[in-house]
Amino acid sequence: MQDTSQENLEKQVLAYALEKSVILTEDGLESLKTQENFKKIIDYFAEDTSKAVVTAQDVHAVKDNEKQTTLTPGKTRVEKTSFRPAAKDIESQLTIHEKTDVTGKSRGEGKKEDFIRYFNNRYEQLAKILKNRSSLGSIKELDRLNRVPPNKDTTLIAMVSGKRRTKNNHMLIEIEDPTGSAAALVLEKNNDIAEQILLDDVIAIKGRMIGSGGLLLVNEVFWPDIPFRKGNRSEEEVLAAFTSDLHIGSKLFMKDKFNTMIKWLNNDCGSKKSREMVGKIKYLFIAGDLVDGIGIFPGQEKELETPDIYRQYEEFESYIKELPEHIEIIIGPGNHDAVRVADPQPAVPKEFLKELYGFKNIHMVGSPVTVTTHGVKTIMYHGTSLDPVIAEFPDASYEKPTKAMREMLKRRNLSLTYGNKPITMEETDYLSISDVPDILLMGHVHKNDYEMYHGTFMMNVGTWQLKTPLQEKMNFDPTPGIVPVLDLKSFKLTEINFNKALAKTD
Ligand SMILES: [Fe+2]
Ligand SMILES: [Fe+2]
CATH class of the missing domain: 1.10.8 (Helicase, Ruva Protein; domain 3)
Structure with missing residues (x-):
C-alpha cells in the first residue's frame, strides 16, 4: 500500500x-x-x-x-533559453605573482647556511613592515642596547629566539636581530602580552632599560599586522568560486555531489537565480588535497577506493576538464598531493596532470601563492600549518580555523613557529605575508569558515570528503559539499550547499 x-x-x-x-x-x-x-x-x-x-x-x-500540451521531458519545454554565461564576455584579469610561488625555484637543501639565510630573510621582510610604522619612533639595534642608560625608554625590533617563565612567573624572552641578542622581561601583570609572544615572532618592543645589564622591561609589543583598510574590489560584477580538499581516491570522496557541482558550473542544473550566478563565475580556486594520495598516514590503504596515485589524478582530470573554458581555474597542492609535504609546496607536476597542463584556462600553482583576479589579491595556501597554530592558541579550533588565520595575518607569516611543521628553507621566505591580501584562502581543516579581519576576507572553504575515522575520533564534524561563491565587486558571499536537493541560492 x-x-x-x-x-x-x-x-x-x-x-x-x-x-x-x-x-x-x-x-x-x-x-x-x-x-x-x-x-x-x-x-x-x-x-x-x-x-x-x-x-x-x-x-x-x-x-x-x-x-x-502533453508533458514530454526534453521535448515540450517551458522554453529552453540559449544560455550564454556573462563571464564568457568578461575578459579575464588574472595575474599569478610568480615571485610568491616556489614552483621551479626551490633551492633549499637543509644546510646550516639555508637555515640562517631563511631566518635573516624572514626577519628582514617583517622588520621592514614594522619600521614603516611611524608611531614606533626611532629603533635601537640590539648591539647598541647596552649603551642605553638605566630607566630610559627605548624601542627595538627583534625576533624571539627563546622564552621561559621565571620563578616569579614573569616571562623572560630572548631576542635577536642581525646585530646581536638581548633579553627582555614581561611582568606577570602583562601576562596577556606574554602569552601572545611566540617563538620566531618578529616584534617591535617598547620598554625601559632596567639595571645596567642590558635587560629591557617590556611595556608594549607590536606585531607587524595588517592595516585597517577597505580592500581592493573589482570594478565590475564578477564572481569567484572557492573549493578545496577533494580527496579523490578516498572511499569517502563525495563523487556524486562533486559531479553535481561540475554540472552546476556547466549550468546543467539549478534555478533561474543560480543560473544567473553561475554565468558570472569567472574564477575557480582549488586550494589543494586534490587527491587522497597514497602512504600519507599509516593504514591509509584501508580507506582508499583507488590505491593508485596516477588513477586518482586521472579521475581529478576527468572532472576538471569538463568545466567551461571561460572559467579560469587556479589549482594548488596540499599535503595529500604528489609533491613534497614541506611548505612552500611546488605545483603538482605535469607527470600527474598531463592533460590539464595543456589547458589555457587552467593554472597549476604552488602553495602558498598570490593571485590577483579583477584587482582582488588572494593568497591561496593549503593550510598545513593550521594544525600547530590551532594547537598554540586556546581560542582557535578546527571549528573556527579563521581564528588561527587571523594570528597568521597579525604576524604576517603563514607558518609561525619553526619546527612544528616541516618547511623547506628557501632563499626567500615564501611564507611571509609581504603584500597585504584582500582574501586569505585556505583549506586543509575541512571546515567552511569565513571572517573579515582588518579588511582582509579570510575563508576556509571546506571539503568533498565525508567524515573520516580520524575526525570521528577527534569528535570533529567537517562541512563537506559546500562551495562559497564571492562577488569580487561587493564581496557578497553565497554558499552553495550540494548536500541536499535544496540549494540555498540567496
Ligand atoms: Fe584535506
Ligand atoms: Fe590537507
Missing part, C-alpha cells in the same frame, strides 16, 4: 529529485509535494538544461504548460 503521509511524500520527492540531480528550492519542494505526477515534472527538469534550481514558480509554469 502506498504511504501518503506528508513526510514520506517529501522524502519520495527529495529522493527522486536527488536521483535525477534536480535541485529544488524549499517552495519548489512544497509545490511538488502537491503534484501526483511529481516524477514526470522532475523528469522534465532533469532534461531541461536551462534549469538549475527549481522553484515553485517553475513547477507552476510546467503545470500550466501541461494543461495545453
Whole structure:
C-alpha cells in the first residue's frame, strides 16, 4: 500500500529529485509535494538544461504548460533559453605573482647556511613592515642596547629566539636581530602580552632599560599586522568560486555531489537565480588535497577506493576538464598531493596532470601563492600549518580555523613557529605575508569558515570528503559539499550547499 503521509511524500520527492540531480528550492519542494505526477515534472527538469534550481514558480509554469500540451521531458519545454554565461564576455584579469610561488625555484637543501639565510630573510621582510610604522619612533639595534642608560625608554625590533617563565612567573624572552641578542622581561601583570609572544615572532618592543645589564622591561609589543583598510574590489560584477580538499581516491570522496557541482558550473542544473550566478563565475580556486594520495598516514590503504596515485589524478582530470573554458581555474597542492609535504609546496607536476597542463584556462600553482583576479589579491595556501597554530592558541579550533588565520595575518607569516611543521628553507621566505591580501584562502581543516579581519576576507572553504575515522575520533564534524561563491565587486558571499536537493541560492 502506498504511504501518503506528508513526510514520506517529501522524502519520495527529495529522493527522486536527488536521483535525477534536480535541485529544488524549499517552495519548489512544497509545490511538488502537491503534484501526483511529481516524477514526470522532475523528469522534465532533469532534461531541461536551462534549469538549475527549481522553484515553485517553475513547477507552476510546467503545470500550466501541461494543461495545453502533453508533458514530454526534453521535448515540450517551458522554453529552453540559449544560455550564454556573462563571464564568457568578461575578459579575464588574472595575474599569478610568480615571485610568491616556489614552483621551479626551490633551492633549499637543509644546510646550516639555508637555515640562517631563511631566518635573516624572514626577519628582514617583517622588520621592514614594522619600521614603516611611524608611531614606533626611532629603533635601537640590539648591539647598541647596552649603551642605553638605566630607566630610559627605548624601542627595538627583534625576533624571539627563546622564552621561559621565571620563578616569579614573569616571562623572560630572548631576542635577536642581525646585530646581536638581548633579553627582555614581561611582568606577570602583562601576562596577556606574554602569552601572545611566540617563538620566531618578529616584534617591535617598547620598554625601559632596567639595571645596567642590558635587560629591557617590556611595556608594549607590536606585531607587524595588517592595516585597517577597505580592500581592493573589482570594478565590475564578477564572481569567484572557492573549493578545496577533494580527496579523490578516498572511499569517502563525495563523487556524486562533486559531479553535481561540475554540472552546476556547466549550468546543467539549478534555478533561474543560480543560473544567473553561475554565468558570472569567472574564477575557480582549488586550494589543494586534490587527491587522497597514497602512504600519507599509516593504514591509509584501508580507506582508499583507488590505491593508485596516477588513477586518482586521472579521475581529478576527468572532472576538471569538463568545466567551461571561460572559467579560469587556479589549482594548488596540499599535503595529500604528489609533491613534497614541506611548505612552500611546488605545483603538482605535469607527470600527474598531463592533460590539464595543456589547458589555457587552467593554472597549476604552488602553495602558498598570490593571485590577483579583477584587482582582488588572494593568497591561496593549503593550510598545513593550521594544525600547530590551532594547537598554540586556546581560542582557535578546527571549528573556527579563521581564528588561527587571523594570528597568521597579525604576524604576517603563514607558518609561525619553526619546527612544528616541516618547511623547506628557501632563499626567500615564501611564507611571509609581504603584500597585504584582500582574501586569505585556505583549506586543509575541512571546515567552511569565513571572517573579515582588518579588511582582509579570510575563508576556509571546506571539503568533498565525508567524515573520516580520524575526525570521528577527534569528535570533529567537517562541512563537506559546500562551495562559497564571492562577488569580487561587493564581496557578497553565497554558499552553495550540494548536500541536499535544496540549494540555498540567496
Ligand atoms: Fe584535506
Ligand atoms: Fe590537507
